[in-house]
Amino acid sequence: MNLKQTTFISDKPARERILLTAHDLFYRDGIRASGIDRVIAEAGVSKATFYRHFPSKNELIRAFLSYRHERWLSWFKQALQHQGADLGLMSLVPVMEEWFNNPLYRGCAFINTAAEFGDSLPEALELCLSHKQDMVNVIATLLPVNESQMILANAAAVAIDGAIVRAQLESQIIQSKTALTALALILDILNQSSILSSLSKLSK
Secondary structure, three states, X not given: OOOOOOOXXXXXXXXXXXXXXXXXXXXXXXXXXXXXXHHHHHHOOOHHHHHHXXXXXXXXXXXXXXXXXXXXXXXXXXXXXXXXXXXXXXXXXXXXXXXXXXXXXXXXXXXXXXXXXXXXXXXXXXXHHHHHHHHHHHHHOOOOOOOOHHXXXXXXXXXXXXXXXXXHHOOHHHHOOOHHHHHHHXXXXXXXXXXXXXXXXXXX
């Protein structure tokens, strides 16, 4: 995924400068650690301008999550298309490897947000859950259409979330030996399950 930090934003409208700056800070350093004053300073706007576009930090958090969702999901779909449909769930492994190996990788913004706020910010949690469901729906397109499609897609999504967290905890060197290897093993089992399910359906 292209996680390159936002640069050369001085010519962009104020709202976009604020959002792009917040995106980089929130993802890299965490939401609680990135105060409004820091966002304002790095975006190069006045407090009055900031609050005109975002009356509260919670408003900015929601905008950040919506923007991140669109950006990440667009990359996810394109990366899977690049791998081709023949691999089924196994196409997820090189896609995740590309993301994990990015030097700016800081895990999943939605898992991180849920961990930071729990249910203290329900609107944010709702956006996090919606993002994860959309990820499941994309994964489901890699599977045959049958009664086990969504069950296997959800299982694959859970495996991916586990790999995301493990990769975030470990160094770049160890990642490929643990998170990706374990993910590949689990997805291979799920992939075989989808094939067997399809064959069983055809034989009926």
